[in-house]
């Protein structure tokens with residue numbers, strides 16, 4: 543009985559360590575267009591971004607993407623073009639209001 547409990551607990555801890563934590567938005571950025579949504583939608587769990595706490599490694603670092611149409615496509619239909627070397631693991635943000643998509647696209651564009 544006890545060994546199984548220990549194994550279960552070890553498995554649980556291992557799993558939790560694999561699951562990246564969502565970066566918390568510093569109060570100073572909570573009103574900044576783009577940045578606020580990057581925290582709300584937890585992009586930093588999977589991407590390294592030039593924002594506090596955004597150190598994710600599941601997806602590529604977000605910088606230097608100078609193509610608004612491509613960024614929007616990546617948000618709406620992430621599986622259409624998968625960056626080589628990464629898994630097709632990004633959730634779709636196609637359900638977001640158009641204004642939020644635009645805000646995110648502008649933010650990622652200038653990174």
Ligand code: HEC
Nearest residue numbers: 583584585588600601602616620623624625628629631632
């Ligand atoms: C669960 C993890 C996860 C989350 C959350 C996530 N992404 Fe991604 N993202 C990925 C992965 C994995 C890829 C690479 C595969 C692909 O191209 O679809 C990717 C690719 C991208 C790309 C294309 C990058 C390139 O170099 O071509 C962009 C842009 C992007 N993500 C933006 C975002 C934004 C903005 C958010 C938050 C609104 C976000 N992602 C949230 C996992 C994630």
